Amino acid sequence: MADPLHAFKGRGAASNPEGRFESIRHHAEDDGWQHAMLDEECLRPRTEVTEERARSVITHNDSPDLSFTAAMNPYRGCEHGCIYCYARPSHSYLNLSPGLDFETKLRAKSNLAEVLRSELSKPGYVASPINIGSNTDPYQPIEKRWRITRAALEVLAECHHPCTLVTKNALVERDLDILVPMAREGLVQVFVSVNSLDNHLAAKLEPRASAPHRRLKAIRTLAEAGVPVGVLVAPIIPALNDRDMEAVLKQAADAGASCAGYTVIRLPYELKALFREWLSLHAAQRAEHVMSLVQQSNGGKDYDSNFATRMRGQGVFAELLRRRFEVTCRRRGLTRARALQLDTSRFVPPRKVSPQGELF
Template sequence: MNVPPDRRALKGRGAASNPEGRFENIRHQAEDDGWPRELLDEETPRPRTEVTEERARSVISRNDSPDIGFSQAINPYRGCEHGCIYCFARPSHSYLNLSPGLDFETRLRAKSNLAEVLRGELAKPGYVVSPINIGSNTDPYQPVEKRWRLTRAALELLAECHHPCTIVTKNALVERDLDILAPMAREGLVRVLVSVNSLDNRLAAKLEPRASAPHRRIQAIGALHAAGVPVGVLVAPIIPALNDRDMEAVLAQAAAAGASSAGYTTVRLPWELKTLFREWLALHVPQRAEHVMSLVRQMNGDRDYDSDFSTRMHGQGVFADLLRTRFTVACRKHGLTRAHDLKLDTSRFVPPRKASPQGELF
C-alpha cells in the first residue's frame, strides 16, 4: 500500500485525510507545486475540534437488525472526537455533507435539546418501553461531553421515569455519572459496557487517539463494579494481526476488575471507511498492511466488507472461527457471561410529564 506524498500522521487524530463523502458531486484534487516540503516555512495547522449546536426533531432511533442486542438508541452527538480510525460510524458523516475523515472527528454536532425532545417522545401515549442504548453510533462520553453534558441530561431523565438503558463507551468519563448510575443499577435499570480492544498504549494512541488509555478503561470497569453497576467488557473491534493477540489479556484484566460479561466484534469497513483504514495501515504499520487486509478479506468472503447480518459482526472462515474459539475459552476460564444476557427491568417505567409553558399546579 502506497501513501500519497501529501499524507502524514496527525498527532491526536485518527484520520490523515479528509476525502469527500460518497454523496458529494464536487471532488478536490491536491496538486504538487514543485516546492520541497522541507523548504516551506509554514506547517499544516492541526485541525481543531468544532462543535455546532443542533436542534433535533427526534432523538430515539430504532432498528430491527437481528445481530444487534437492542431495538432503541439515542446518540447525543454526531461525529466523535475519539477519532478511532476503525469506527463504522464514520460514513454517517456523509449525510451531513461532511467528510468521514478528519471532519468526523473535528466537526461535531451536539443535540442541545436532546433531553427536551426525549421527554416528549417518552411521554407519547403509544410509547412501548424497551431498553435504550446510549452510544450505538458515537461515544456518549467523548471529550466534548465534559462541556455539553448531554449524556448526563439524558440519564437524569431516564432515572426520573425509571426507564432502563444500556451504555457503550471507551472513556473513563463514565465514572462522573456514578451518582445516577448506581441508584439506577439498584433498580435493575442500567448496564454499562466498556470497550477495550488492546492493552498496548502505543497502538491505542494511534488507533483511538482521544479515547481513554486502556488501563484507565480497566480502572473504570473497577469503579463501576465497586458502585454496584453491572459492567461488561467489549473487545471491539478485533483487527487481525494487529490487536487480536491481546484478546485473552483484556478479558482477564476486565474480569479481575469486576466485569461480569463480555462480547466482541471484528473490524467492519463499510463505504468510505475501507479507504481511510487502508491509508492508516500504510502510514502506521506499512510492513503489516497487506497481511492485515488479507485476513480482513478472508473473514468477509474475499471482500473488504460483507454486510450480511449473519456474519458481519464476527466474520467467517478459519481465522474468524479461531477468534470465536479463543473468546469462548477465555470467557469460560474467567466466568464471563455473554454481554447481552442481563435482562433489565421494564416494569418500573413511569411516563414523564410533557413540559408545559404554563407550569403545573400540583
C-alpha cells in the first residue's frame, strides 16, 4: 500500500512531489520496513543552504495588481514553511520540489550586495522603490547567519535608495540601526504579515515564522522607533483564519500600524495538491468546506490567475471579506496599504569599489 502522509514537526509540507517540469515521477510504497526504521533524521528533515552566485538581483514586473515594479529576493525557498506560500511552485525551476524541498533546500544569494551595487551604478539607472520579500521572506531564520538582507539594506542606505520590506519574522528588529535613519529620510516602509492570532493554527500553517503575538510586538517596536509600518492580513483562508481579521487589524492598529492590506489564498500550480494534503492532515473535518469557499471565490476553480480578482477573489464570500476589511479599517483609523511616496530624489549612485580604497 502507499505510504500514508504524516506531518513533519516544524515543516509545513507533508510530501515532496515532483515539480511540473519533471519527466520522471516517483511513487512510494510501504513494505512494512520503513516505519520500523524511522529515526530522528527522517522525522525532522534538516535545512540545507546552498550558496548561489547571482548574476542579477533586481527584477521588474508590470502586474497591474502590484503596488511595486521593482523587487529583490535574497533567498530562493523559505524556511518558514508556510503551506499556503504562492512562491512554492518557483522551486520547480531549480529541479526541486515545491513541497519539503522548498522549505529545506534553500539557496542564498551570497553576492547580492555586490551585484546590487553594480546594478545601481549602471549609467541611466532610475531609482524607484525596491520591494524586498515579494517572493520569499528576507528575514527567514537563515538570515540570522547569512545576513544578506542586512547587507542589501546597507547598500541601499549608503545610496539613499528607497525600499519596502515584507516579512513575518521579528528578526526585522535587528536592523533598526539602518531602518531608523532611512525612515527619517523617507526611504523605507515595512509591512508585517499577520493572518491569525491563533498560535496553534499558526504553528501548523507557518511553522518557522515568528508567533503572531511576536509579530505584533515587532510592529510596535518599529512604529515606536519611527519606522512607517503596516500590517498585511494575508492570506485569508476561508473557514480557517478569516474569523481573526478584525482582531488582527485592531491589535495591529493599537501597536502602531498606520495602514493595512489583505489578500485571499492563492493556489497556483503544484500548490493546489500541497494545500489539500495539509488540510487532510490538520483540518480534515473542515477541508471540504474550506475548498468549497476557495472555489466559490475563484469562479468554481481552485485558482484563477485573473489580475482583476486573484488577490481578493470574487463572489459573495469575497465581497463579505472586502466589506469587513473596509469597515474595520475605518473604525481603527487604518488607511489602505499602499507604498508610501518614498523619496527617490536623494538617490546617489554607489561609488565603484577601488583596489586603492577611498580617502574621502
